[in-house]
Amino acid sequence: MGSNGSGAGGAEKADKRPNEQLGSWFMRSGWSKGELARQVNRRARQLGAHHISTDTSRVRRWLDGEQPREPIPKILSELFSERFGCVVGIEDIGLRTAHQSPSVSGVDLPWAGPQTVELISEFSRSDLMLARRGFLGASLALSAGPGLIEPMQRWLAPGSGGKDGSGVLSQERSRPGRLSGPELDLLESTTVMFRQWDAQCGGGLRRKAVVGQLHEVTDLLQESQPEATSKRLFKAAAELAGLAGWMSYDVGLHPTAQKYFVLALHAAKEAGDRPLGAYILSCMSRQMIHLGRPDDALELIHLGQYGSRETATARTQAMLYAVEARAYANMGQPAKCKRAVNMAEDCFSDCTPGDGDPDWIRFFSEAELNAENAHSYRDLAYVAGRSPTYTSLARPKMQRAVELFAKDNEHPRSYALNLIGMATVHLMEGEPEQSTVVAGKALKLAKQVRSERVNNRLRKTVGNAARDYGDVAEVLALTEQISVQLPESPEAVQAV
Numbered sequence: 376m377g378s379n380g381s382g383a384g385g386a387e388k389a390d391k392r393p394n395e396q397l398g399s400w401f402m403r404s405g406w407s408k409g410e411l412a413r414q415v416n417r418r419a420r421q422l423g424a425h426h427i428s429t430d431t432s433r434v435r436r437w438l439d440g441e442q443p444r445e446p447i448p449k450i451l452s453e454l455f456s457e458r459f460g461c462v463v464g465i466e467d468i469g470l471r472t473a474h475q476s477p478s479v480s481g482v483d484l485p486w487a488g489p490q491t492v493e494l495i496s497e498f499s500r501s502d503l504m505l506a507r508r509g510f511l512g513a514s515l516a517l518s519a520g521p522g523l524i525e526p527m528q529r530w531l532a533p534g535s536g537g538k539d540g541s542g543v544l545s546q547e548r549s550r551p552g553r554l555s556g557p558e559l560d561l562l563e564s565t566t567v568m569f570r571q572w573d574a575q576c577g578g579g580l581r582r583k584a585v586v587g588q589l590h591e592v593t594d595l596l597q598e599s600q601p602e603a604t605s606k607r608l609f610k611a612a613a614e615l616a617g618l619a620g621w622m623s624y625d626v627g628l629h630p631t632a633q634k635y636f637v638l639a640l641h642a643a644k645e646a647g648d649r650p651l652g653a654y655i656l657s658c659m660s661r662q663m664i665h666l667g668r669p670d671d672a673l674e675l676i677h678l679g680q681y682g683s684r685e686t687a688t689a690r691t692q693a694m695l696y697a698v699e700a701r702a703y704a705n706m707g708q709p710a711k712c713k714r715a716v717n718m719a720e721d722c723f724s725d726c727t728p729g730d731g732d733p734d735w736i737r738f739f740s741e742a743e744l745n746a747e748n749a750h751s752y753r754d755l756a757y758v759a760g761r762s763p764t765y766t767s768l769a770r771p772k773m774q775r776a777v778e779l780f781a782k783d784n785e786h787p788r789s790y791a792l793n794l795i796g797m798a799t800v801h802l803m804e805g806e807p808e809q810s811t812v813v814a815g816k817a818l819k820l821a822k823q824v825r826s827e828r829v830n831n832r833l834r835k836t837v838g839n840a841a842r843d844y845g846d847v848a849e850v851l852a853l854t855e856q857i858s859v860q861l862p863e864s865p866e867a868v869q870a871v
Contacts, residue, residue, distance in 0.1 A: 392440045396469030400455050401438060408434040411454070418450045442471060453504055462505065482518045482637045483526040488609075491641040495612060496593035498634060499619075502586050517630045519663070524674045527659075530640055530652055531682050554595060559607055562592070566614050567734050573622055574738065574786050577826035582622040589615040606646050613642035614735060617655045624662050625788075627827040632662060650687040653679035654735055657698045664698075665828075669705035676702060688730045693722035694739045697747035704754040709765070712755055716748045738786070742779035746793050749773035753796060756803055766803045773797045777813075791820035791829045798836050807844035811853045814840075818853075821861060830861055 401411065408431040415434075419427035424446055437443055443451075448470040455463040465471070484494055565588060572581045592612045600608065620635030636659045643652035656679035663672035676699045683691065700715035723744050726732075749772035756765035773796050780790035794817035801810035814837055821829045834857060840847075841854045 394438055394440050394469040396467065397451075398438050400459075400463065400468055404455065404458050406458075407431075414454055415447065415450050418454065419446065453500075456501075457504060460505070462501070481516070482523055482633065484637065484641065486529050486532065486641060486644060488605075488645045491609075491638070491645055492593050492596045492612075495616060495638045495642065496590060496597075498638060499586050499590040499593065502619075502631070503583065503590060517633055517666075519666075519668055519671055523633075523671060524678075527637070527640065527656070527675065527678060530644055530656075530678065554598075554600065554604060554608075559604065562611055563607070566611055566618070569615070569618055570734065571785065573618060573625075574788065575824075577625060577788050577824035577829070582619065582626070585615055585619045585622060589619055609642050609646035610648055610651065613639045613646055613648065613651055613655065615639075616642055617651075617658060617735075620655075621658055624658070624665075625826050625828050627831070629662065629666065633659065636662070649683045649685075650691050651733070651735065653683035653687060653695060654691065655679075656682075657695055660698050660702065664701050664705055667705075669702045673699065673702040673706065688732050688736070689722050689725040689727075690730060690732050690739055691736050693719045693726070693744060694736060694747075696722060697739075697744060697751070700748065700751040701754065704751040705758065707755070707758040709755055709759070712751055716751055719744060719748060740779070740783075742776050742783060742786075742793075743789065745772045745779065746776035746789065746796070749776055749793075749800075750796055753800060753803075761803050763804075766800060770800050770804070773800055787820050788824045788826050788829060791817045791824065791826075792832065794820070795829070795832045795836050799839075802836070802840055802843065807840055807847045808849050810836075810840055811847075811849040815853060815856070818856060818860065833857065833861065834863075 404411075406414075412429045412431055412434050415429045416427060419425070419429075427447070429447075433443075437447075437451075448465045448468075451468055451470065452463055452465045455468060484490070569581060569585050569588065573585075589612060592608055592615060596605065596608050596612065616635045616639035620632045620639060623629075623632035623635060636655055639655045640652055640659075643649075643655055656675045660672040660675040660679070663669070663675065676695060680692075680695050680699070683695075687695070696715050696719035700712050700719060703709075703712035703715055723741070749769045752765045752769035752772065756762045756769060759765060773793060776793045777790070777797050780786060780793055783790065794813050798810045798814040798817065801807070801813060814833065817829070817833055821833055837850075837853055837857050840850045844850045
């Protein structure tokens with residue numbers, strides 16, 4: 376016989392009161408009790424909860440205050456979220472859940488395999504369910520300071536060592552897995568393809584596809600897998616979640632991006648891949664620099680460096696030092712910034728084709744090295760009141776990055792970002808006409824890639840030019856072009 380989803384005992388029934396929150400959402404939905412019951416049953420079957428069999432009398436009992444068992448609260452939350460186009464949490468409909476929904480919880484999450492799988496699954500499903508970007512991000516809060524750093528430090532703690540703390544779910548909850556080696560290879564090659572799409576098209580074009588693939592991987596992780604397969608799946612989940620975070624960051628969904636980064640770090644820990652975890656921490660660090668929190672950025676990058684000190688390749692170490700330099704630059708610490716720049720260059724000179732670099736670090740080319748170090752010196756120049764000394768250090772490295780990216784057809788977003796960087800250097804050196812020439816090239820690229828990061832930096836740079844050189848004809852012309860061709864847009868909430 377099917378279950379009605381009730382969890383109320385006799386005492387609870389005696390004390391129950393009408394659920395006014397659920398009643399309010401139900402009334403505004405326009406659904407009848409029968410229609411809601413049918414939708415609950417249909418969604419339950421999709422989740423594999425075939426024991427759920429709800430009817431109109433059961434819906435009435437929920438409205439009267441009865442507390443349904445899982446997964447009914449989760450299903451009702453999803454149905455109302457879809458109906459109203461915003462996150463309607465379980466608590467919002469007056470129901471209780473065994474744990475806080477990951478769509479509204481922070482970054483201090485349990486470091487254990489089964490919980491990591493469940494959290495990634497729920498968060499990616501919420502993201503896909505709401506489809507129109509921005510709704511999920513608007514329900515999240517960005518973590519910073521000790522509230523962010525202290526939970527991330529647990530990445531270094533050893534795992535439980537037992538199956539319950541590893542990637543293998545308990546036999547009672549798992550389904551038998553039938554994943555072949557070629558299927559795993561194909562999954563990993565798909566992740567490589569997604570990464571290439573992001574580099575070429577920006578984060579706004581394929582983000583939803585990446586989130587969908589991530590959700591599929593969590594389904595595989597809920598099946599019983601051999602340990603080696605489980606580790607490869609966790610590695611794939613870490614890479615996909617990290618990429619979903621980077622794409623979210625690229626289009627301005629910062630709380631969503633941070634949540635994906637945190638979940639990616641958890642998955643990397645389950646995979647036992649310290650260098651990948653360090654790379655994810657570097658992404659978080661870049662985000663904190665972008666958001667004006669270089670102290671947090673430095674803590675995150677030091678955590679990544681320490682955790683991967685014995686396992687990272689020379690290329691990965693060079694990237695970590697380059698991000699460290701950016702953090703020091705934004706903190707206004709020139710000596711430490713220069714030291715990190717030099718360490719990045721020294722490590723990069725040690726790179727060899729036989730290092731066995733994973734695909735996720737191959738983006739860190741000579742062009743990217745010059746770009747990062749150029750931006751570090753440019754940031755130092757800003758912090759030091761447009762110091763000509765640091766501007767002169769930034770110029771040759773930025774020029775070299777632009778030259779190299781101009782020959783690279785695979786990274787147009789990076790080319791655009793460094794053209795904009797070169798334009799800022801020209802502005803700081805009192806060359807507004809040359810700045811507009813370079814920024815004009817960036818504008819052409821900005822219209823080809825879906826990246827709010829590129830758009831915002833270009834608008835800001837041209838805005839600075841207009842403020843300081845508003846009487847220069849070329850600056851006036853470019854300002855007009857930007858307003859027409861690259862207006863402030865709802866990109867971050869519309870792109871999928």
